[in-house]
Amino acid sequence: MLDIKKLMIIPILALVLSLFVVGTNMTQGTIPMSIDLKGGTLITILVSEEVPGLEDNLKEEFGYGIDVKLVKDVSGNVVAEDIEIDKPLTAGERRNVENFLFDEGIHGEVLIHTIWPTLSEMFMRQAIKAVIFAFSFMAVVVFLRFKTFVPSIAVVLSAFSDIVVTLAVMILLGIQLSLASFVALLLLLGYSVDTDILLTTRVLVRKKGDIDGRIKGAMVTGLTMSGTTLTALIVLFIVSTSRILDEIAIVLIIGLIVDIMNTWIQNVGILKLYLERD
Amino acid sequence: MISRLLEDRKIRILIAFVLISVLIISTRGITTGLDLQGGSKITIQTERPLNNEEMGQVVSIMTKRLNGLGLKDVRIRPWGDEFIIIEVAGSNPRIEDILEKIGILDVKVGNITVFTGADLERVEAFRKNPLQNSWEVPFTINEEGAKKFRDIALKTNFSEVSMFMDEGTAIMIIRDRSIMPRIGFTASKGYLFDNDPLMDAVNKGILGIKFKTNEDLRKKIKEELDIDAEVGEIEIDNVVVGEYIVIGETMELLGEDKIKKIKEFFNATGIKEEDILIGSTGLVNHAPIGAGLREELFIGNVVRSLILETGSDEDARLEAEEVEVVLRSGSLPIKVDIKGKYGVPPELGEKFTRNAIVAGLFAMMAVAVFIFVRYRTPKIVVPILITGLSEVTIILGVASIIKWNIDLPAIAGIIAAVGTGVDDQIVITDEVLMEKTKSIRYRIKNAFFIIMTAWATTVAAMVPLIVIGMGMLVGFAIITIIGVTIGVFITRPAYARMIQHLVG
Numbered sequence: 091m092l093d094i095k096k097l098m099i100i101p102i103l104a105l106v107l108s109l110f111v112v113g114t115n116m117t118q119g120t121i122p123m124s125i126d127l128k129g130g131t132l133i134t135i136l137v138s139e140e141v142p143g144l145e146d147n148l149k150e151e152f153g154y155g156i157d158v159k160l161v162k163d164v165s166g167n168v169v170a171e172d173i174e175i176d177k178p179l180t181a182g183e184r185r186n187v188e189n190f191l192f193d194e195g196i197h198g199e200v201l202i203h204t205i206w207p208t209l210s211e212m213f214m215r216q217a218i219k220a221v222i223f224a225f226s227f228m229a230v231v232v233f234l235r236f237k238t239f240v241p242s243i244a245v246v247l248s249a250f251s252d253i254v255v256t257l258a259v260m261i262l263l264g265i266q267l268s269l270a271s272f273v274a275l276l277l278l279l280g281y282s283v284d285t286d287i288l289l290t291t292r293v294l295v296r297k298k299g300d301i302d303g304r305i306k307g308a309m310v311t312g313l314t315m316s317g318t319t320l321t322a323l324i325v326l327f328i329v330s331t332s333r334i335l336d337e338i339a340i341v342l343i344i345g346l347i348v349d350i351m352n353t354w355i356q357n358v359g360i361l362k363l364y365l366e367r368d
Numbered sequence: 369m370i371s372r373l374l375e376d377r378k379i380r381i382l383i384a385f386v387l388i389s390v391l392i393i394s395t396r397g398i399t400t401g402l403d404l405q406g407g408s409k410i411t412i413q414t415e416r417p418l419n420n421e422e423m424g425q426v427v428s429i430m431t432k433r434l435n436g437l438g439l440k441d442v443r444i445r446p447w448g449d450e451f452i453i454i455e456v457a458g459s460n461p462r463i464e465d466i467l468e469k470i471g472i473l474d475v476k477v478g479n480i481t482v483f484t485g486a487d488l489e490r491v492e493a494f495r496k497n498p499l500q501n502s503w504e505v506p507f508t509i510n511e512e513g514a515k516k517f518r519d520i521a522l523k524t525n526f527s528e529v530s531m532f533m534d535e536g537t538a539i540m541i542i543r544d545r546s547i548m549p550r551i552g553f554t555a556s557k558g559y560l561f562d563n564d565p566l567m568d569a570v571n572k573g574i575l576g577i578k579f580k581t582n583e584d585l586r587k588k589i590k591e592e593l594d595i596d597a598e599v600g601e602i603e604i605d606n607v608v609v610g611e612y613i614v615i616g617e618t619m620e621l622l623g624e625d626k627i628k629k630i631k632e633f634f635n636a637t638g639i640k641e642e643d644i645l646i647g648s649t650g651l652v653n654h655a656p657i658g659a660g661l662r663e664e665l666f667i668g669n670v671v672r673s674l675i676l677e678t679g680s681d682e683d684a685r686l687e688a689e690e691v692e693v694v695l696r697s698g699s700l701p702i703k704v705d706i707k708g709k710y711g712v713p714p715e716l717g718e719k720f721t722r723n724a725i726v727a728g729l730f731a732m733m734a735v736a737v738f739i740f741v742r743y744r745t746p747k748i749v750v751p752i753l754i755t756g757l758s759e760v761t762i763i764l765g766v767a768s769i770i771k772w773n774i775d776l777p778a779i780a781g782i783i784a785a786v787g788t789g790v791d792d793q794i795v796i797t798d799e800v801l802m803e804k805t806k807s808i809r810y811r812i813k814n815a816f817f818i819i820m821t822a823w824a825t826t827v828a829a830m831v832p833l834i835v836i837g838m839g840m841l842v843g844f845a846i847i848t849i850i851g852v853t854i855g856v857f858i859t860r861p862a863y864a865r866m867i868q869h870l871v872g
Contacts, residue, residue: 094511182598182599183581183583212451214449219648220841223835272778273841277787281787287818311794321731322790326731329727
């Protein structure tokens, strides 16, 4: 078997780099965020085909930071266009935009979703609080179950690395962080701990065979588990047109791939070091 | 072999739960949330933090108002002590108006207030008056209010009655007098923007009149006069002909000093005194006291049943409905501000539902293929699929009983539960397959140690979401907990038995 302990440098390096990426972006406030976190206005217009030059015209008329995205259904038909404006609009400004869109020939329904920064700051704070609590509670449960310090820490560390590295990957890929992403991160916590618990139980609690054998057995089961979930998520991502489901799927896909690295290299490495020291 | 399976108690429990769930779902249906059904989600911030009692009052008033509009599926939730989150299925163009209105009724004779909303004893449903072809809201006031009404009416020799809802102050600045004859504009009575030919013209889009907001002027007014106002420009044929300013406080509250300062502010920019018009806004109706009523009051009677008229067109009908609803619900104790409004049209919602179901089925098929490739026998694939589907059915059954809204985060929760479910089933399968030397009991016990720990960690992760109460994440968390718990106590034991009989 490859010297896992040498391979451990990879996940550890990934964790350190990720902490750096996440840390600097957080302090600079440059994490790409969707409007439900950073505030702004989302205007959805129901159209059956793309309105040409909408983004440019809006930018010219209003001078806001504007991003126009197409919304498509399963068959690939355009069903709506989303206009994302980087600042929250007052009632009067909203009316101005509605008038403008009407003048531009958009006579269908116009839906406006405004999120003020104060609201978004609150979401952010709540969300971060939730993740920290979730994490702490889980750590307590794991520790109560295994009653040994180092292996429990390994499980907790693996979960922590999963989240931080996934966040870093998202930042680097420019994937927007949103409320749905937070949902996904919590889901990720659950999934990632599953594989680590499987590994730790098989290695610590079972007596049959040597350590490497038990690890290999656990890996077969664990990779099947991650494999089925990944398959389902990839299909979900491809087939679904819902923005929320897509956001959740992409975070989980990245997270599970990262988890494979963290569980089967980092966690395994720590367990081996712990057991071989005796 | 199937018969042996069906005799197993744990499998029977599973079948029972599935059948019950199917029954429940087919009779009660599943309540879908906004994302699937279409509707509005509105976030409201109160002027200042409220204590529990005040918040309860506000929520109750808003519920009454929305129900009054005929909106049945209304969920109102306070968040913290300053925010309220409202989800309404279906939509109504008046939702925002009705929620933001404080609802203070002020009825004056001449310029003197004779009674207010506090004096209302009963409000009847709005209706159309056949004789005058106008929409009206009948109401009854208490003895005191009626007495004052009579006294002042007599004293002022039957001056006109004006009824205000959330009276405010309006200021119009006229920059181009030449447009006046074109509009036939009358502000002589001091009521601006209501019952006003100019506002009618603007609302109906005729005469090429446009309203545009003027943020710069608004900021300046806030800085120099310390007044919060809505400020806009009036444009005719793309030429700015004037400005309008609407302030929440009544002229009385503002006081003469402030009003003088406003005039000076505009004088300083070169506007003459006669081009600054200041009046009241929020007028619902003004009319002389009818002959019949005059007679009653003249002979000394106190009249307690009165009528509030709004007009004869469609706008008047909507306004009458709004007035009735707001008066009935009572006035809000503080000012509120709509901070966010999200509307999902039903068509988009339906498309999403269909798409979500399709995506789910595809995912399930993909997982089935993967599992088949791994285990090479349908004896494992089929039970996993059956268990997975059973789990979704039972979760939906539970959601149906407790009338939990299925929206996209809830669907995500279901995916979470089923995903961990499949994971757990793989754990059970591998334990059973791998350790053939130990007793089946031992193998399954081992598997469940892992499964229970995983369950406990998932629940631990979801609990903070519910406690912190983060909006849509609460639904996700609860469905996930329900899902994994159903899994651990019902579907997984049944699956263990299935595997036992088929493969063990």
